[in-house]
Amino acid sequence: MKTILEYREQFRKGEMSPFDLLESCLDRIDPSLNAYITVTEELARKGLKKDTEGKLKGIPVAIKDNINIKGVSTTCASNVLKGFIPPYSATVIERIEKSGGIFTGKTNLDEFGMGSSTERSCYGPTKNPFDPTKVPGGSSGGSAVAVAMGSAVISLGSDTGGSVRQPASYCGLVGLKPTYGRVSRYGLVAFGSSLDQIGIIGRNAEDVEIMLEVIAGYDPKDSTSSKKEVENYSDLSKPFKNIKIGLPEEYFKQIDSEVHSSVMEIKKALEKEGISFKSVSLPTTDYIIPTYQVVSYAEASSNLARYDGVRYGLRKTGRDFRDTIRKSRDEGFLPEVKRRILVGTFVLSSEAIAEYYERADLIRKLITLEFNEVFKDVDCLLTPGTPTPAFPIGERTDDPIRMHVPDRLTAGANLAGIPAVVAPAGMVGKLPVGYQLMGKHFDEKKLLSIVKLVENIVPFKGFLNEV
Ligand code: GLN
Numbered sequence: 001m002k003t004i005l006e007y008r009e010q011f012r013k014g015e016m017s018p019f020d021l022l023e024s025c026l027d028r029i030d031p032s033l034n035a036y037i038t039v040t041e042e043l044a045r046k047g048l049k050k051d052t053e054g055k056l057k058g059i060p061v062a063i064k065d066n067i068n069i070k071g072v073s074t075t076c077a078s079n080v081l082k083g084f085i086p087p088y089s090a091t092v093i094e095r096i097e098k099s100g101g102i103f104t105g106k107t108n109l110d111e112f113g114m115g116s117s118t119e120r121s122c123y124g125p126t127k128n129p130f131d132p133t134k135v136p137g138g139s140s141g142g143s144a145v146a147v148a149m150g151s152a153v154i155s156l157g158s159d160t161g162g163s164v165r166q167p168a169s170y171c172g173l174v175g176l177k178p179t180y181g182r183v184s185r186y187g188l189v190a191f192g193s194s195l196d197q198i199g200i201i202g203r204n205a206e207d208v209e210i211m212l213e214v215i216a217g218y219d220p221k222d223s224t225s226s227k228k229e230v231e232n233y234s235d236l237s238k239p240f241k242n243i244k245i246g247l248p249e250e251y252f253k254q255i256d257s258e259v260h261s262s263v264m265e266i267k268k269a270l271e272k273e274g275i276s277f278k279s280v281s282l283p284t285t286d287y288i289i290p291t292y293q294v295v296s297y298a299e300a301s302s303n304l305a306r307y308d309g310v311r312y313g314l315r316k317t318g319r320d321f322r323d324t325i326r327k328s329r330d331e332g333f334l335p336e337v338k339r340r341i342l343v344g345t346f347v348l349s350s351e352a353i354a355e356y357y358e359r360a361d362l363i364r365k366l367i368t369l370e371f372n373e374v375f376k377d378v379d380c381l382l383t384p385g386t387p388t389p390a391f392p393i394g395e396r397t398d399d400p401i402r403m404h405v406p407d408r409l410t411a412g413a414n415l416a417g418i419p420a421v422v423a424p425a426g427m428v429g430k431l432p433v434g435y436q437l438m439g440k441h442f443d444e445k446k447l448l449s450i451v452k453l454v455e456n457i458v459p460f461k462g463f464l465n466e467v
Helices: 004-013 018-027 043-050 091-098 139-146 164-169 204-216 257-272 284-305 322-332 335-347 355-372 407-416 444-457
Strands: 036-039 060-064 102-107 153-159 173-177 197-203 244-248 276-280 380-383 420-428 431-439
Touching: 004 018, 004 204, 004 244, 018 060, 018 102, 036 139, 043 102, 060 139, 091 204, 102 139, 102 244, 102 284, 102 431, 139 164, 139 197, 139 335, 153 173, 153 204, 164 173, 164 420, 164 431, 173 204, 173 407, 173 444, 197 204, 204 420, 204 444, 244 257, 257 276, 257 380, 257 420, 257 444, 284 335, 284 355, 284 407, 355 407, 380 444, 407 431, 420 444, 431 444
Parallel strands: 060 102, 060 153, 244 276, 244 380
Antiparallel strands: 036 102, 153 197, 173 197, 173 420, 380 431, 420 431
């Protein structure tokens, strides 16, 4: 498996040109997997002609279609945004361009990021390249498949409750959700603003570190972005020593036995390297899904109020102004998004806010306190990335509760704003499964260095196409 640094070395030595790399990436797009909503080959070729130098020089990057690239349509996989062309780029896009990165296209997602499977898209489901009858995970499934099939070296997704990490788990990749505020959200279409973070999906920890160095850091256009200095994530001249990892017992319940044993293999391998483990408890874990649902639906109902048939995309003209809004929203949104807008509006209504939203907000604080408490004793936490390997397409589309099940392992990190990474733990049959590390705020470097260690001692053998 080649890394960003290896590609750049090949470019330098003249063994491969960035144009060759781009062409082989584009050749690898398998349309039957439906990973892309828009392929931007012209934009990518143009990007290669610019003489920008930087850490991502000539590296093809795929972008989830809820992150704006100026002049390229942003759909969020929703009919409501059909025809919308953003007049500006997200901060992350500008930073990648400045570092010489190029864009292969905009990738498929669950409408507005609401899902765990990339099936709820107005462009149809994305399929898992390891087994096309299975989902790739969601909602950033297109971004994961774009990398897994070799059409991009690395990609960006967004993670509100696990949407970068779940597809990484099901597609054998490394998926990082940074600390809330580490990466600017300017130009990311909002779902749950207090939970959303742009995340990275790559084939290895080093590539993810390089991308994080490029996109992280303060942005005056996002008031929630942190002024904390960006570390040199890929510099491991001072390796971490005496690491203690916690195993939260609640995260090992309700998961497949094969997933359990794959994560235990990772633990054993790390123990041999001198890392110690300790069983810990996070009793609020069972409240993660309901809390996440109330908070994220409430924020979504408010964020999605802007799609009124007037300012963006689709307009269905009705009898009068109100009827136009009603018709545009009715035809623009798919059922799951409507369901969430209804529930979100209800939990914020005067008769329900105290019982639902305010209680959820309180439990969110308890969840955060509990994480902070265990982090006094351990450096980070090891858990499964998802409770099972990828599930069959169609299995959960009519069952919103079952669709939310994997969020139990991932959404806690969003509620608490802490960083979390999922990386390959092994294969169950022909499907990959991932392990997850969650850490203290701004401890991305430590998490990624542990993933690197795992890559060295138990290399993942499941990679599909190699560019
Ligand atoms: N699966 C979660 C949901 O359905 C998470 C989505 C996300 O992180 N965008 O809301």
